Amino acid sequence: MITGEYRSNKKQLTIFLLLLIVVMLASASFTEFNFIYSIQTLPKAFTWIISNLFITEQALEKLPSVMDKLIETVFLSITSTTTAGVSALFLALLGSEATKVNDFFAKLSRVIASVYRNIPIVAWALILLLSFGQNALTGYFALFLATFGFLVRAFIETIDETSSGSVEALQASGATYFQIVMKAVIPECLPQMMSWILYMIETNIRSSTLVGILTGTGIGFMFDLYYKNMNYEVVTLITLSIVIVVIGIELISNYVRRVIL
Amino acid sequence: MVLLQVDHISKHYEKDKPVLSDISLHVQQGEFISIIGPSGAGKSTFLRCINRMIDISSGEIHFDGTNMMALNKRNLRKNRTKIGMIFQHYNLVSRLTVIENVLHGRLGYKSTFQGVLSLFKEEEKREAFHLLEKLGMAEHAYKRCDQLSGGQKQRVGIARALIQSPKLLLCDEPIASLDPSSSKIIMDHLKEISTEMNITCIVNLHQVDVAKKYSDRIIGLNAGEIVYNGAPKDLLEREIREIYGANAAHLMMK
Numbered sequence: 001m002i003t004g005e006y007r008s009n010k011k012q013l014t015i016f017l018l019l020l021i022v023v024m025l026a027s028a029s030f031t032e033f034n035f036i037y038s039i040q041t042l043p044k045a046f047t048w049i050i051s052n053l054f055i056t057e058q059a060l061e062k063l064p065s066v067m068d069k070l071i072e073t074v075f076l077s078i079t080s081t082t083t084a085g086v087s088a089l090f091l092a093l094l095g096s097e098a099t100k101v102n103d104f105f106a107k108l109s110r111v112i113a114s115v116y117r118n119i120p121i122v123a124w125a126l127i128l129l130l131s132f133g134q135n136a137l138t139g140y141f142a143l144f145l146a147t148f149g150f151l152v153r154a155f156i157e158t159i160d161e162t163s164s165g166s167v168e169a170l171q172a173s174g175a176t177y178f179q180i181v182m183k184a185v186i187p188e189c190l191p192q193m194m195s196w197i198l199y200m201i202e203t204n205i206r207s208s209t210l211v212g213i214l215t216g217t218g219i220g221f222m223f224d225l226y227y228k229n230m231n232y233e234v235v236t237l238i239t240l241s242i243v244i245v246v247i248g249i250e251l252i253s254n255y256v257r258r259v260i261l
Numbered sequence: 262m263v264l265l266q267v268d269h270i271s272k273h274y275e276k277d278k279p280v281l282s283d284i285s286l287h288v289q290q291g292e293f294i295s296i297i298g299p300s301g302a303g304k305s306t307f308l309r310c311i312n313r314m315i316d317i318s319s320g321e322i323h324f325d326g327t328n329m330m331a332l333n334k335r336n337l338r339k340n341r342t343k344i345g346m347i348f349q350h351y352n353l354v355s356r357l358t359v360i361e362n363v364l365h366g367r368l369g370y371k372s373t374f375q376g377v378l379s380l381f382k383e384e385e386k387r388e389a390f391h392l393l394e395k396l397g398m399a400e401h402a403y404k405r406c407d408q409l410s411g412g413q414k415q416r417v418g419i420a421r422a423l424i425q426s427p428k429l430l431l432c433d434e435p436i437a438s439l440d441p442s443s444s445k446i447i448m449d450h451l452k453e454i455s456t457e458m459n460i461t462c463i464v465n466l467h468q469v470d471v472a473k474k475y476s477d478r479i480i481g482l483n484a485g486e487i488v489y490n491g492a493p494k495d496l497l498e499r500e501i502r503e504i505y506g507a508n509a510a511h512l513m514m515k
């Protein structure tokens with residue numbers, strides 16, 4: 001009986017793999033992606049990258065202004081993430097099974113979170129561009145909304161996982177809703193929530209580069225500018241500094257995480 | 262004196278699937294009652310109906326002279342302060358210290374503002390230490406709860422319930438996650454609380470022998486109905502078979 005089950009599992013796996021290959025071939029032909037051609041062009045692409053993307057002394061002169069924009073971008077992502085985090089906490093309290101006020105608001109909060117989360121950040125940027133125009137506020141709101149949706153979902157799970165027991169205990173002892181939130185939910189969930197916020201700050205520094213290209217702000221704007229002028233040395237400098245900053249932020253947040261968790 | 266009076270309560274989550282059906286039970290002040298029964302019999306549900314953590318579908322509950330069903334939110338909170346609750350998984354705020362957790366038991370007596378700012382009186386703090394001492398936990402008062410063993414956590418849970426100055430303790434499988442020696446410590450404490458402090462205890466249990474050893478009265482629950490309600494000494498093989506079903510009872514009598 002066990003071998004029978006094993007065999008049928010194996011059969012399922014084979015069918016699954018075949019299906020996967022079919023889907024892959026189908027989508028490749030649908031998107032006109034030519035595998036052979038793309039491999040053939042690889043060496044050419046590498047030669048181009050090596051011959052064009054290096055940092056010259058001239059490009060280094062731009063470093064201060066790059067740093068300026070980069071700092072702007074970092075602060076934009078920190079501001080949008082932290083404000084989104086605070087707002088997400090309120091909606092997450094309504095949405096969590098342990099701390100919900102009633103079923104209607106719980107459902108509503110989950111629906112809102114899911115809608116916001118599933119609209120890509122690029123779409124947010126383009127939508128907001130129409131109402132706010134090309135400025136830093138557009139970038140801020142685009143990052144805020146997408147982060148908000150994600151964090152509500154993450155916070156709901158954190159609350160449900162870590163504090164449903166203590167919430168029940170305090171409810172049974174006659175504590176008020178705000179006492180329960182402040183004395184059980186926050187102490188229990190804060191480190192995990194901080195960890196999510198740090199993660200989103202990292203993510204948003206990357207995203208804000210992309211958003212900046214669309215909204216004409218921050219490091220993304222600069223990247224776009226030099227890219228269109230075909231000044232690839234500066235583009236390389238910008239890319240490299242983004243990578244360094246992102247790694248730096250990641251190291252810092254890893255350290256903070258170790259301390260608080 | 263009758264402290265708790267449960268009359269004909271029923272509970273169903275889905276229509277035609279009663280979890281509790283027509284349960285009636287009168288409990289004296291200071292009595293130690295165990296509720297036993299197979300998994301899914303409705304023990305936890307029954308316990309949570311008493312302090313209205315779960316709302317019943319029909320019936321009446323009178324506790325300490327008040328009709329629990331007629332209470333508004335505010336008065337329900339006030340009445341819950343008189344009922345302590347103890348859980349299988351302790352339900353402590355694990356990142357806070359022992360003493361902070363014990364003082365949580367006083368939140369029900371405070372305004373939201375006082376509670377959030379932890380404005381506890383000197384005598385409340387003294388009482389918290391006194392209870393910890395009594396439970397043999399004084400040396401751990403400033404430890405974080407996630408550093409304690411299961412038996413120690415449960416003693417913090419008991420202290421948190423006792424600082425409410427309750428008249429009734431509801432204990433939902435307080436020793437189900439503990440080893441035998443910690444279990445004995447916890448059960449001894451509960452027994453002492455009921456005899457010395459005259460606090461009524463209703464304890465859900467899985468172990469028939471523990472129930473027989475400690476209880477004044479045993480309630481047997483099966484599929485949401487009371488099938489046994491009597492003294493421990495009258496709980497014999499036939500009764501156990503009725504509570505747990507023939508197969509399980511056979512295992513238990515060994």
Ligand SMILES: Nc1ncnc2c1ncn2[C@@H]1O[C@H](COP(=O)(O)OP(=O)(O)OP(=O)(O)O)[C@@H](O)[C@H]1O
Nearest residue numbers: 274275280298299300301302303304305306307434
């Ligand atoms: N929220 C709920 N919604 C629907 N059904 C529920 C809910 N909570 C409990 N039940 C059902 O009610 C019945 C009684 O559950 P309860 O937890 O009271 O049993 P129990 O006697 O405490 O069992 P155990 O010994 O395993 O703790 C079970 O059949 C359970 O599936």
Ligand SMILES: [Mg+2]
Nearest residue numbers: 304305306434
């Ligand atoms: Mg149970």
